[in-house]
Amino acid sequence: MFRRLRSPGTARALTWAAALVLIAGIVAFVTVRLGQEDKGPANVGSVPTGFASEDFDPNATITEPKESDVPQAARVAAGEFVLAAVGRENLPKAWKLADPGLKRDCACTYKEWLTGNIPVQYFPTKGLRGASFSVDEVTPGHVVLQVLLTPAASSSLKPTAFYIGLKQRGKDAPWLVDYWAPVDVIAVPASPQG
Known part of the structure; x- marks a missing residue:
């Protein structure tokens, strides 16, 4: 078992898998980050504190607090x-x-x-x-x-x-x-x- 884990083929496969996970993480982060910049503050569209989720209408127009x-x-x-x-x-x-x-x-x-x-x-x-x-x-x-x-x-x-x-x-x-x-x-x- 340990010989397989130490083999060059396994090491290459693990390196590629780690690189793919890292790239997926970066893409997810950038997507979320750029999506927030387009929508304004992160709390816009979220369920306001003190309200049950069934009281929240995601299609309602949400305005920035003033x-x-x-x-x-x-x-x-x-x-x-x-x-x-x-x-x-x-x-x-x-x-x-x-x-x-x-x-x-x-x-x-x-x-x-x-x-x-x-x-x-x-x-x-x-x-x-x-x-x-x-x-x-x-x-x-x-x-x-x-x-x-x-x-x-x-x-x-x-x-x-x-x-x-x-x-x-x-x-x-x-x-x-x-x-x-x-x-x-x-x-x-x-x-x-x-």
Whole structure:
């Protein structure tokens, strides 16, 4: 058995098979990637979060979510969370703005949260030159935004994009942040002290 596996013919056959699998993978990747560029963002045409697949009509016209689709209360909560949690400016307020799911992911108590060792990537917000957002997803009770934070001119950091997810658990409930992560992996100080 091992002699057959070590034979030059078997080695050639395995090499060709591996090359064909690699080529098929590249073709599939390129096809999917080019197909997404033609259709817009990857979430267009997918089942929105919070809906059962039987509620989704694949033939329905899907429009890009717009800034005006984001409830004002969700925008306010996102902005307050960026300053309170991301910039570590007001960790007690950040706790109040955090969704129970984010607190569960932290696996920390309120007292531990106040140390700033939280599952929210730090980014210096003191002297922030600007913050803007674009809308990734809006469904009833759920919003995902991309936030671009532009640091002070004196900072060595570059403008950086983050995803922020917000949930509203009930019609009159407040909007709370359940997700915060950089769009790309970035190198920033682990704490305000560097």
